[in-house]
Amino acid sequence: MLTRASNVAQDDALGAAGSALLAADDVSISFRGKPVLETVSIAVHEGEIVTLIGPNGAGKTTLARVLLGLAAPTSGRVLRRSGLTVGYVPQRFPVERIMPLSVQRFMHLNTGVSKERALECLAETGAAALADVQMTDLSGGEFQRVLLARALARDPDLLVLDEPARAVDFAGAAQLYALIAAIRARRRCGVLLISHDLHVVLGASDRVVCLNRHICCEGVPQHVAAHPEYMRLFGPEAAASLGIYGHRHDHTHSLSGDVCGEGT
Numbered sequence: 606m607l608t609r610a611s612n613v614a615q616d617d618a619l620g621a622a623g624s625a626l627l628a629a630d631d632v633s634i635s636f637r638g639k640p641v642l643e644t645v646s647i648a649v650h651e652g653e654i655v656t657l658i659g660p661n662g663a664g665k666t667t668l669a670r671v672l673l674g675l676a677a678p679t680s681g682r683v684l685r686r687s688g689l690t691v692g693y694v695p696q697r698f699p700v701e702r703i704m705p706l707s708v709q710r711f712m713h714l715n716t717g718v719s720k721e722r723a724l725e726c727l728a729e730t731g732a733a734a735l736a737d738v739q740m741t742d743l744s745g746g747e748f749q750r751v752l753l754a755r756a757l758a759r760d761p762d763l764l765v766l767d768e769p770a771r772a773v774d775f776a777g778a779a780q781l782y783a784l785i786a787a788i789r790a791r792r793r794c795g796v797l798l799i800s801h802d803l804h805v806v807l808g809a810s811d812r813v814v815c816l817n818r819h820i821c822c823e824g825v826p827q828h829v830a831a832h833p834e835y836m837r838l839f840g841p842e843a844a845a846s847l848g849i850y851g852h853r854h855d856h857t858h859s860l861s862g863d864v865c866g867e868g869t
């Protein structure tokens with residue numbers, strides 16, 4: 606359940622950020638006097654996948670939390686489209702190991718989602734067969750699909766996914782990002798992704814924002830991959846490898862990741 610920071614404006618001031626669903630405007634935040642974000646502006650629009658990348662400790666999760674109203678910025682504003690529904694999958698989601706909890710029960714826990722809706726959303730993320738499995742028995746990739754299904758059950762306008770491919774191998778990460786791209790194509794929701802899996806995730810992104818306390822560079826993946834600031838942060842090898850994986854979004858994907866249509 607989201608709480609709202611006092612300076613989240615739910616108003617028409619989004620004009621400043623165009624048709625954004627959610628935007629940060631010159632946001633700064635410090636913890637115990639240590640600056641973590643400095644004058645950061647970012648916006649996520651309907652139907653686009655924006656990926657936030659940056660080294661460990663760059664402030665990515667903090668920025669997501671500020672955008673969601675879970676942390677109050679020291680200065681700057683967060684602007685949210687009126688009535689916006691957000692599905693948030695945080696980086697860590699501890700599941701009580703002592704208490705038995707099936708996937709089906711987890712889907713209902715504090716959500717008020719019906720059994721049918723829960724099963725529909727599990728099917729959408731390819732996790733329908735897991736409904737009776739215990740949460741503690743899920744693999745890393747299965748766990749992420751269940752978390753994603755739970756976020757989708759809110760019928761969100763915007764998905765915020767913090768490191769969804771953490772604890773997932775390379776092939777599993779590619780499948781997961783194909784799934785996220787397919788969900789975006791079907792639902793036309795906005796997606797804010799936080800990731801370290803640069804060469805997989807950049808191919809699934811419309812826009813990349815490279816953060817290291819401040820925004821170092823941003824733009825379409827190819828632009829960011831060639832940017833000197835990106836190369837400085839991640840090294841020329843990382844930048845070169847992106848050329849192999851970059852693709853234009855001129856098609857959509859099925860749940861299995863297969864190309865299944867033209868023109869997203």
Ligand SMILES: Nc1ncnc2c1ncn2[C@@H]1O[C@H](COP(=O)(O)OP(=O)(O)OP(=O)(O)O)[C@@H](O)[C@H]1O
Binds near residue numbers: 663665
């Ligand atoms: N509530 C807090 N109190 C104090 N310091 C914090 C708090 N939240 C975050 N920080 C600090 O802010 C910095 C940025 O953390 P954050 O988790 O946003 O980075 P990140 O880019 O998401 O990192 P990672 O890629 O390792 O997950 C870190 O130095 C972290 O210790």
